[in-house]
Amino acid sequence: MPKQIKKGLALALVAMAACANALAAYPDHPIHLIVPFTAGGGVDIIGRETAKILGEELKQSVVVENKPGAASNLGAGYVAHSPGDGYTLLMASGSLAVNRTLFKNTGFDAVHDFVRVARVAQAPSVLVVNSKSPFHSLKDLIDYGRSNPKQVSFASTGYGSNQHLNGEIITSDGDFQAVHVPYKGGPPALTDLIAGRTTFFMTVPAEVFGFLKSGKLRPLAVSGRTRMTQLPDVPTLLESGLKDEGLGSWWAVAAPKGTPQAVVDKLSNALMKALAEPQVKQAILGLGMEPAPLDAKQFDAFFLKQVKEYAGLIKKYHIPRQ
Incomplete structure (x- = not known):
């Protein structure tokens, strides 16, 4: 060689x-x-x-x-x-x-x-609103949105994010218009939701559990085909009347x-x-x-x-x- x-x-x-x-x-x-x-x-x-x-x-x-x-x-x-x-x-x-x-x-x-x-x-996504809001169900939110065009806003962590897409799913299936408000992350979006500057936010449970326990936020629905073990009393989007189960x-x-x-x-x-x-x-x-x-x-x-x-x-x- x-x-x-x-x-x-x-x-x-x-x-x-x-x-x-x-x-x-x-x-x-x-x-x-x-x-x-x-x-x-x-x-x-x-x-x-x-x-x-x-x-x-x-x-x-x-x-x-x-x-x-x-x-x-x-x-x-x-x-x-x-x-x-x-x-x-x-x-x-x-x-x-x-x-x-x-x-x-x-x-x-x-x-x-x-x-x-x-x-x-x-994880599934949880639809939450400020606990001081008048909405106690997804139907309440949809009925208000239909009667008050563009008076509803939803937060997200950016264009195309799950939060954004879930907002589009809810407004499309619910047949009402809402203003999309994008943020740079979950914490600033939650800050404005709690302050009453936006109407709803659909995000991961980990971001909202603390606020649900403290009573600052109220859950209206969750994505997926079954309810969350940790939130057994909160219905799914499907149970709430939507055609789409939403995104986790x-x-x-x-x-x-x-x-x-x-x-x-x-x-x-x-x-x-x-x-x-x-x-x-x-x-x-x-x-x-x-x-x-x-x-x-x-x-x-x-x-x-x-x-x-x-x-x-x-x-x-x-x-x-x-």
């Missing part, structure tokens, strides 16, 4: 050995989990729980960093352009699937610039493209193992969410389906591209 070929093979073997050693040692320093929304919102809440359980499984610190802005595109873009070494991860949600259609240019491709690692949790939310972990499969598998397996633990299940249920484990392959198929479904909803409700 020629000397140059022998030398090349030797270098390749050394490189492969070094790569194998690096993967075996992974993770050997803290992992950063990027939450592309403000602190205190649904993605942040489940992101911190995910960081905790992932860190416990991997025996390594997982640090949460909030990078809100541009309807989550700022934080997602940061991860998309980070090295694919497994040390910078994204706490993804439906916005990643929505924004691929909604925005003309996000600066990244949600399908091709990420590797899907695992889905962690899901999901949360998952994604990594930059180029992340080694061995690293993806290690992360995915760690999350699958953690989500099977009874105490982890209870912790997530306590947040108003449901454990919804999907491994890397399952989450990849789920995500691609979500991209298509959200594209259809954006078209159906004539939501302009941003």
Whole structure:
């Protein structure tokens, strides 16, 4: 064998050995989990729980960093352009699937610039109003909206978000007009709802449970085909007379493209193992969410389906591209 070929093979073997050693040692320093929304919102809440359980499984610190802005595109873009070494991860949600259609240019491709690692949790959405409002049922809200065109407003965490789409579903099915008021996250939207500056908000339970317990907000309905275990007296949208069951939310972990499969598998397996633990299940249920484990392959198929479904909803409700 020629000397140059022998030398090349030797270098390749050394490189492969070094790569194998690096993967075996992974993770050997803290992992950063990027939450592309403000602190205190649904993605942040489940992101911190995910960081905790992932860190416990991997025996390594997982640090949460909030990078809100541009309807989550700022934080997602940061991860998309980070090295694919497994040390910078994204706490993804439906916005990643929505924004691929909604925005003309996000600066990244949600399908091709990420590797899907695992889905962690899901939750229905809860329609809430200020407890001082006159609305005690969804019918009350719809009747008022029909009698008072454009006097109703609904909050969201941005154009094309689940909150926005649920607002469109309610007003379309309820046959009344309402003003959409987008915010940069759940906390500022809730602040204005409690202050009486908007009429209703349909969002994840984790964001509103505290306000429901304190009596500042009143629940009118939930999305999905069945009632929430935590809110057994609150009817679904279907039970309340709508044709559409509404949209729930999901949360998952994604990594930059180029992340080694061995690293993806290690992360995915760690999350699958953690989500099977009874105490982890209870912790997530306590947040108003449901454990919804999907491994890397399952989450990849789920995500691609979500991209298509959200594209259809954006078209159906004539939501302009941003």
